[in-house]
Amino acid sequence: MEFTIGALSAMGAGCFTNPLEVVKTRLQLQGELRKRGQYTVHYKNFVHAAYVIAKTDGILALQKGLAPALAHQVLLNGVRLGGYQIAEERKLNLKENGEVSLARTVAIGAVMGVAGAYAGSPLYLVKTRLQAQSAECIAVGTQHKVTGTFDALCQVYKSGGIYGLWTGVTGSVPRLAVGSSCQLGTFYIAKEFLANNSYYQIEKGLLNTTVASILGGVVVAIFMGPLDVISTRLYNQAYDNHGRGLIYSGYFDCMKKIWKTEGFAGFYKGIVPCFMRIGPHTVLCFVFWDQLKQLQHNYFDSKRNLI
Incomplete structure (x- = not known):
């Protein structure tokens, strides 16, 4: 049940925020390992990128990769939020005095x-490659020429075998370890503070969850933004038959090359759609999660009362 609640919460959020993910991916890949002024700027900013993608590839292109994105959310957040809910029910997140422990x-x-990163990595790989794929005139990053989720999985499996499906996971693990800890940590501490502070209390409920989620989204965007760029680059690059990246040999090589060619700003490419995606996604995900958990608790309470 915990897995289902976590998965449904994230899927509900993913339906609304996938277009922002498409724009973010394109901006993160634009000018890959090129200094400013040495590459064609197809996407000037977030709004322009959305307009260009819709105009060139069609309005539905803003929902590219939706199927693997939602399936990824099932595995990622089914494990992540479901696992956290199990820990929460066992009070593993609390201090001895009953307060939430940061x-x-x-x-x-x-x-x-x-755990969620490893569970959902193959689908995140497919999602990234589908979202990066575009008409040649606005193409950025490596173009993998895949026709859909199944075709992408087959191509990866043929070239790298079963291990190839986890290509790029080294970029996802730091991203989700930092993102998940920042998101859940900020969310729960903010919820407790908003409900119990002596200045302006917001009782636990929909408004409390929404405000705490917004704060969580801000923190995640700041800390996870650079890791998200690295993750996108590692997942989207081409690999040889031995699983070696043709652009980056690994996580730290990617970090070094971005710093050397694109500078500090390179790590924050796509930060606007990153926040605009993470902010609403965090809010929607946690609002759905809280409401579904409440429905679960109400259901089991009513069953107990009948007994």
Whole structure:
């Protein structure tokens, strides 16, 4: 049940935020390993990117990769949020006095983020490659020429075998460990503070969850933005038959090359759609999650009362 609640929450959010993910991916790949002024700027900013994609590839292109994106959310957040809910029900996130522990929440969030990263990595790989694929006149990054989710999985499997399906996971693990711990840590601490502070209390409920989610989205965007760029680059690059990247040999090589050619700003490419995607996604995900958990608790309470 915990897995189902976590998965449904994230899928509901993913339907609304996938177009922002498409724009973010394109901006993160634009000018890959090129200094400013040495590449064609197809996408000037977030709004322009959305307009160009819709005009050139069609309005439906803004929902590219939706199927693997939603399936990825099932595995990622089914494991991540479901695992956290199990820990929460066992009070593993609380101090001895019953208060929410920031250290324990961050630690549980990081562990569940890593588990979710491995569970959903093959679908995140497919999602990234589908979202990067475009008409040649506005193409950025490596173009993998895949026709859909199944075709992409088959191509990856043929070239790299079963291990090839987890190509790029080294970029996803740090991203989700940091993102999950920041998101869950900020969310729960903010919820407790908003409900219990002596200045302006917001009782636990929909408004409390929404405000805490917004704060969580801001923190995640700041800390996860650079890791998200690295993750996108590693997933989208081409690999040889031995699983070696043709652009980056690994995580730290990617980090070094981005710093050398694109500078600090390179790590924050696509930060606007990143926040605009993470902010609403966090809000929608946690609102759905809280409401579904409440429905679950109400259902089991009513069953107990009947007994």
